[in-house]
Amino acid sequence: MSGEKILIAGAGLGGALLAARLGMAGHDVEVFERRSDPRNTGLAEGKSINLAISTRGFHALAQIGLERRILDMAVPMRGRLMHDRQGGTVFQPYGTGKDHTIKSVSRGGLNLELIRRADEFPNVTFHFDQACTGCDPDRPAITLRGPSGQTRDAEGDVVVGADGAFSAVRRSLQRRAGFDYSQSYLRQSYKELTIPAAGDGGYRIDPDVLHIWPRGGFMLIALPNLDKSFTVTLFWPPEEYPGLDTGDVTGFFLEQFPDTVPLMPDLVQDFNDNPTGSLVTVRCDPWHHEGKVLLLGDACHAVVPFYGQGANAAFEDCTVLMDAVLEHPNDMAAAFRSYHLQRKSHVDVLADLAIENFQVMSEHVMSRRFLMRKKFDHLLELLFPAAYLPLYTMISFTRIPYGDAVRKAERQNRALGWVVGCIGIVAALSVLAVLL
Template structure:
């Protein structure tokens, strides 16, 4: 009788939990090892509670395990961006067509829901406070430290799935192998979380169903709604320079700076200075590497394979899409792990590289361009083009966010072509009414009809 393969997943975060559920549904017995304590019985350490934007690629993954509707009960749809200028004036930009939204969800809340679901599976075992120290790739022997007891022990799974994050210890072992390409780059910006509490009656103090942005050129703050009436604010700010974390050293400096730059938000943040000095500064890293697999024994996925910065709201969605793609390959190829892993990395690598580049570009757009009247005019013109040529023009954001069947790489290529068309078109446009100019219509006809 053929021995049942022993599968281990390193990482009990969002991607690791979802993957374990997919593997279990294929009939495999899965051991999940997580470095942290069980989130359901311990406080989540600071610095990683940044809200997540769940969009169509992520929803598709959750629908396949039957929890999408439950998650929607604790997720808040955001139908548009609301931009706040220095005077507190507001401007608006819809995310998609009528009714389309991205959803604000709690990282911890979603992770706990997935842990509950994984624990309920008879063929999934969860092991917490298990830190990977080393992976011997020739034998697939993993040395783990039990942080609860201080004891080291080893496991030797037949197949190892590494979903252990941007600083993956499994990937570190692969980096020591021949011809392994690795690239890591940090933005010169960090992020710090702050809070806007509910109003006295428990309601939201800003528009609830929107992602709020305070774009200020070289930095910005955003706010996402939570179900308890709060907003989680995230300040994306330079580490160094004249305006930077380094220069804001006293409560007086913080209060003065926020009053000057984010006055409407500051009025709603009674614990601003306390949170500013208590909450850590998180870093923003992009990781690209290849290959993602070693023989038929080890494969990387999620942030371990392709960490990206959060400005397209696609980090979690891309990781969930990894699981969806793997699930399809499992159904197609059974236990032919070599074929599954080779096909998986060839399919995913161009797409995760594309979304990584788009995420950095979108940071520039969010912090700077969304406050530019010409940029906002261009977006209105693009909406008109979409209405006139719905089969030929879908905005880049919609391709990435609301078109789960379209690969990220194809969305990027389409977006680059559209940007060139808009560069030519905007020369003739000073107002929305100029869209109806004969030369504008003739150019669009030549490009899109």
């Protein structure tokens, strides 16, 4: 790919990290972003919206020398703290090791660091306030609309669509025969709220855990920020609570999450001011066109946020893509095929896991059976570290491809079923032997 001109639509998490990787490797890169430059707008320093980054993400960040910097601005979370309606809590650790923590990081701050890092390379140029409105996959070229509405085309050797779940680059591929595409929405929407820092400047609740208020079909979660606030997200099905958007927000929270109301002095204002987000899963196939166009991150595999893996997966895309490019330096089509082949089935598995995990987080986490199983999983991991790894550990704290992790977990479950069955038979035979 050396010497070729690469155009990236989207300077979000995946696009900015890819620009840094390509810049490091000496490629000529131009990045076009719809939003304004966050270095000028100060948006990243404003309201904290955070996300959890784990092993896959930090591996990709280490490849551009940013791991330490991002760890310094992260708050580690060692497990989940579940809150019931009566104010009781139950803690469940994420893993068995000291390093088994997921890291809460400011989304804006992370994006800013990625842009700064990529911009250090003289061969990488960012263009902000440039919305990609379409792509001609055969040239390849993208059409861009500037702030005053004027349009222009930019032409390159490769176009990368890193422009998120509603990607304009992908939309252009969708019109071509043989391109499969589907999107599906959860019935839950989400709203971001805030628990501000306490009056003395400290945290109002435990900062080293991810807080969950599970209530079945809906839930509230809170992740800590470095500035001692928490980003709180309500996930709920609006059709079942049609009055909430227009009605008694405080009443709803007092009924469902009474202990959170004193923590959120701006609850009603935040609820009314902040947009309601939707939760979409996007699948498409293929993710590339003739070595000229490529999709990355949410543009080709948006997943719902319940496994905390969407950004991690977008970062991991960059790792796999750059390995594929190294392997096929003079054949872009082969590199893109290899990237697609290595990633597609695994992120399909992640999409299913993420949907299933909504039920885990909103319902199962409070059940005795779930908590016992987690303890048993961790005991087995401690006893047989080389043979047994819980699924959550494999997804969050290793780089085992998602599909392989699920297959290994299924094998472990089958083996465990056999062992438990055999113990049951031996116990039953022993009882019979005593009785007869």
